[in-house]
Amino acid sequence: MKTKYKKVISLLIIFVILLSHSIIPVKATSDYYESTYNGYLYDCRSEFNGPVEVYAEMSYQGQTRISVEIEFQLYDDDLVYPVVLNVESPISRSFVYVGVLATNTQLFEWADYKYTIVPSVVYFVGLN
Amino acid sequence: MFKKLSTLLLIVLSIGCLASCAKNSCLESGSNNTDTRPSPFITHSSDNTKPEEYYTAFRQGEFSVSAYLVTPYGMYINIGKYVYYSEKGNTEYVKLCNKPACNHSTEDCNAYTGAHQIGYYKDKIYYTSFKMNVNTLNCMNMDGTNHKEIKVLNNAYISTFGYYHNGYFYYMLGFPGLQLIGITNDDNNLYRVKVDDNSKPEIILTGDIIKNSMFYVVEDTIYLTVREDKSLYSYSCKTGALTKISDCWAGISYYTKNYGYCYRINEGIYKYNVETGEVTLEKAIKFDNHGHCEVRFYPDYIYLIHNRNDDYRALRDQDLVLYIYNWDYEIIETVELDFINKGKRGNFITDVGNYIIFASDTDNKPDYYIDKSEIGTDKFAFHKIEN
Numbered sequence: 001m002k003t004k005y006k007k008v009i010s011l012l013i014i015f016v017i018l019l020s021h022s023i024i025p026v027k028a029t030s031d032y033y034e035s036t037y038n039g040y041l042y043d044c045r046s047e048f049n050g051p052v053e054v055y056a057e058m059s060y061q062g063q064t065r066i067s068v069e070i071e072f073q074l075y076d077d078d079l080v081y082p083v084v085l086n087v088e089s090p091i092s093r094s095f096v097y098v099g100v101l102a103t104n105t106q107l108f109e110w111a112d113y114k115y116t117i118v119p120s121v122v123y124f125v126g127l128n
Numbered sequence: 129m130f131k132k133l134s135t136l137l138l139i140v141l142s143i144g145c146l147a148s149c150a151k152n153s154c155l156e157s158g159s160n161n162t163d164t165r166p167s168p169f170i171t172h173s174s175d176n177t178k179p180e181e182y183y184t185a186f187r188q189g190e191f192s193v194s195a196y197l198v199t200p201y202g203m204y205i206n207i208g209k210y211v212y213y214s215e216k217g218n219t220e221y222v223k224l225c226n227k228p229a230c231n232h233s234t235e236d237c238n239a240y241t242g243a244h245q246i247g248y249y250k251d252k253i254y255y256t257s258f259k260m261n262v263n264t265l266n267c268m269n270m271d272g273t274n275h276k277e278i279k280v281l282n283n284a285y286i287s288t289f290g291y292y293h294n295g296y297f298y299y300m301l302g303f304p305g306l307q308l309i310g311i312t313n314d315d316n317n318l319y320r321v322k323v324d325d326n327s328k329p330e331i332i333l334t335g336d337i338i339k340n341s342m343f344y345v346v347e348d349t350i351y352l353t354v355r356e357d358k359s360l361y362s363y364s365c366k367t368g369a370l371t372k373i374s375d376c377w378a379g380i381s382y383y384t385k386n387y388g389y390c391y392r393i394n395e396g397i398y399k400y401n402v403e404t405g406e407v408t409l410e411k412a413i414k415f416d417n418h419g420h421c422e423v424r425f426y427p428d429y430i431y432l433i434h435n436r437n438d439d440y441r442a443l444r445d446q447d448l449v450l451y452i453y454n455w456d457y458e459i460i461e462t463v464e465l466d467f468i469n470k471g472k473r474g475n476f477i478t479d480v481g482n483y484i485i486f487a488s489d490t491d492n493k494p495d496y497y498i499d500k501s502e503i504g505t506d507k508f509a510f511h512k513i514e515n
Binding site for chain 2: 055067074076077078079080081082083084085086087088089090091096097098099100101102103105106
């Protein structure tokens, strides 16, 4: 009986830790997703290393061309306002990637990642 | 009993954990407004007292770049790719769409531009878009109808940064200071393109200074502040001369035909005299707890917003005080912006003539204003923008 309680309490503690970790704003977040399109595997990796870097990469085993786009909001200390910009990888087969590094007076506030197997958007995720 | 309680706790915690672990919604920011009402019937004002440039010139003191329009039809603000309309700036903001049964949260909505910067010129709203490595210039009517692409600006792996000014869109590719991974951007041109015809973009200045500077266009002069050393340059479109003016300037600044102004951190307000070329410290301003300051210059007042938070980069945890100066550099109002909720980034939005507009959350619609006729009087207060 005691062991059972210990187990439950341990689980509770783990959940509390997980919960508190997910509530506190974490600057570095990432996301990984994989699925199939027309029977071929593709995967998407998104990284938000706030405040200095956003990065995305995608691979696809089919022959169709792919691309990845990041839309991000950047706050610029010098200009004291936020701007939103987009970057997109070259459209290519198999593997594509794109990213942006900020200076020490800029910080990324959020980023949206859009993954395309031409012409369809197959995955979208937002990170901050 | 304990078992039941533990199970219940586990379930509650699991749900909470999963919910908070979820990534951001796929909804674009600003699209979470559930207001489905149509925008009102929009007409051209009968006030012909203001010159066209009042409406079409770049608004230098804004909270952002080309996000707010003061037009003869009313006020427009671009938030999260949607355009909102307000008749007077201090009146309700609604999405610019009068399509019946539109829920104003999809790309079919008339208010949706997909853009982050908008401009006004001759009864049209202009915006750029970036799709599949192509930057295009587009327009729509003042009531949000009739969206159409005007021209392709360029093919690039990065979107444009710039603003609308008197019938032109001035822009560069990318943004000063950013380094790219996996793609390159060798373009070091400053372009401008006429918004209402079929002409192609023209290069008005080339050089690495473009990739590292904020630019301001004042008649035939372009002012450039280099972000690394805060030096100020001017470029004459007439003569092609690039001249260094000062080593002592700041990123955010304000220019008229005869003078330039900037605020340097914990130093104060500097003034550049175009005729004499002199740069002078006009008003020393220092704070014990400097935090972070931003200064917005307008023809009748100067608005200084002091973020007293030690970690001023914690943008969502601000402690803001607004100081309103007259042009004799005297403080005439000091007020805490205590309506800004913790966890939100609220701020000064713009000055629309009779009113100063604020948002308690700049990701959403403006919701407070100051009536400028109350500045310096007992009546001075923040008013809520009512629906």
